[in-house]
Amino acid sequence: MNPSLTPRIAFVLTLPPLLWAGNAVVGRAMVGSVPPLALNAMRWWLALALLLPIAWRVLRAPQEITSRWKHFAMLGLLGVGSYNALQYMAVQTSTPLNVTLIAASSPVWMLLVGRVFYGERPSARQLAGAVLSLAGVLLVISRGSLDTLRQVQLVPGDLLMLLAILLWAGYSWMLARPPTHFRGEARPAWGWAEFLLVQMLFGTAWATLAAGIEAPLTATTIHWTPAVIAALVYVAIGPSLIAYRAWGLGVSTVGPAVATFFANLTPVFAGVMSAALLGEPPRWYHGAAFALIAAGIVVSSLAPRRA
Incomplete structure (x- = not known):
């Protein structure tokens, strides 16, 4: 176990997926x-304030x-301006569990963007992990039916979430x-708050x-x-500010490889919340998809063997 992964840091890293779900x-x-x-x-205006x-x-x-406005304009567009907007559009026709499971496939798109735009050649382990993650996404989109997959019947929200993840990969790179x-x-x-504020200025625009x-x-x-006001306050404070700060602290302590395992708790939390609050219980293929995506993360995160 990573010696830096104390109970406190484990709690800190559990907050972002809970808030994102x-x-x-x-x-x-x-x-x-x-x-x-x-x-x-409105979420980002309130978070900015x-x-x-x-x-x-x-x-x-x-x-x-x-002097760096072009860089920040693109960061703001891909991160603050696009990702969450597309997610909110996605859940108009898809479910929170679906969109968070699709979001867990981000390693696939990270490798794709890195290879195409940055010349980063993925390792065999990373490719194997990407295949497993992609299989999980296909399982969600097909609703566990081979017939559905053959007919390529995609819910618009699923496609919007795939686009959101692709843009997020570009933002991350x-x-x-x-x-x-x-x-x-x-x-x-600049500290984390200053850097985030500048991104939010452009992204909010x-x-x-x-x-x-x-x-x-x-x-x-x-x-x-009152429910709408409470929801607005929640999305402005929780996923926007607390999650960003907790994620940054956790990653800086244990590294991104370990932190990624916590990020994949998001669809688990989303499934529990959806069942409890929205009456949308998870199906068998959601569990199978999560297992595939988690396996992909594990495989791609394994360190290569030393000779």
Whole structure:
């Protein structure tokens, strides 16, 4: 066992998947009450307001932001602006359990984006893990039916979530391989809050633009109820701020390979929450898909044997 994985860090790493699962369930519960792109925009505006008192000092040197605006505009588009918007759109027709299981296939798309855009050649173990994860995704999309898979009958929400994961992979590679003006001594002396705030500034602009385009095209209007307000507060604080901070702390302590195992708790939590709150119990193929995806993560994370 990793010596850094103390009970405290294990608890910290359990928080993000729990909060992310709740994000998918809340998005599903808000169907018909709040348009998905409006929910995404309001979520990030509120999160931005909450983070501003902590990280406002980054705005005292605007030239450090404006000189890197292209990089942050793309980060904001792929991360804050697109991923959660597509997830909220996905749960309009799919289920929280489905979208979180599909999200657990991210190693497949991470390898694909790395190979195509960054020339990163995957190892045999990584490819084997990707095949297992992809098998799990196909099992979810097919609903456990070979006939359905042959007919390629896909729920629109499943396809939207696949697109979201592909964009998230691009976002993650941009973080891992930043441009030269963001490496070494050229990197600004920002903490996690300052870096997240700058991303949110650009991402919230994208989210607001998308919500503005959505407004005249949707028949759904916002019904302000205590439940809607509580949901908005939850998605702004839990999945947006607490989860980001806890994930960063956990990864910096035990490393991404160990942390990834905790991330795959998301569909487990989503299944329990969906059954308890939405009356959407998991099916047999959800358990089988989770086993395949988890096996893929284990295989791809194994260290190669030493000669």
